[in-house]
Amino acid sequence: MNFNLKEAMEVLERTPQTLDCFLSGLSDEWLKCNEGEGTWNVSEVIEHLIEGEKTNWIPRLEMILQEGESRPFPSFDRYSHLNETSEGSIEQKLLEFKMIRKQNINKLKVLIKPELHLELTGVHPAFGVVKVRELISTWVVHDLTHIAQIVRVMAERYRTDVGPWKEYLGILKKE
């Protein structure tokens, strides 16, 4: 096991500011491109991250602490952000993500005492019994997977533009 709450929070704390650095002020051509029909653009990825802050990570942690294994988590609809028309600039979305993440890290610090709570368990609707430390590890890797998605979506835009260098660019090989 590599998980450690302090190190996990280092990543969770940095993600919103990192995405703000990278995405604020970018041209719409970067923000609105995707990997083809049914795939997300950069802006939609940020909406999905916000949705997770609202309905996934902290609510599930609270449920484990309050109810343990007595009933499964409500399902998290990973596509729910696509149901709403997404208005607002990328900067507004990034600000919302920064604010809600900050609140949630504060909640995390209050809720979870590493020496007491990491092994507590709840029930995931698909996976069955899961632990607090697995949920928080997943929160971290979920950030990382969506940062990877953002840069992959952007790289896709230049797939043919790079000419023969495509051979050397791992990010363009995942097909």
Added chain:
Amino acid sequence: MNFNLKEAMEVLERTPQTLDCFLSGLSDEWLKCNEGEGTWNVSEVIEHLIEGEKTNWIPRLEMILQEGESRPFPSFDRYSHLNETSEGSIEQKLLEFKMIRKQNINKLKVLIKPELHLELTGVHPAFGVVKVRELISTWVVHDLTHIAQIVRVMAERYRTDVGPWKEYLGILKKE
């Protein structure tokens, strides 16, 4: 073709600051982990990015402008940064990357006039004839591929920690 010099520079300008936001102050456990023997840790990726700034992108652009197709580019050793013992903190490396990238963007602005230079050609030692716009597109996607690598390397650390959620995390599926 999606390439456009202004949009390409938007990404090139943001990468160093983005990596600084994400990596400065991180625990060594995140910075020194890798994906197994022969793979790079986060700190080595930054060294590789610095090396590219010194010996790859701008030198090759200058060579195209000065010598065209008269002789191939010198080979770029993608592993050269591994030959030197890498001293210095991640913050020092990130600062070096920020400074040299800034200088190189200034050079790029002076060297390349989109209406004049994008179709100029040079000779790549492996690929043959390549264009200025392909080289600059590759510089951008090279940034993106190494951001993706950094988050992938970090995610790998929590491969088992996430428990059953591994199923949902695309970044852990690339094996």
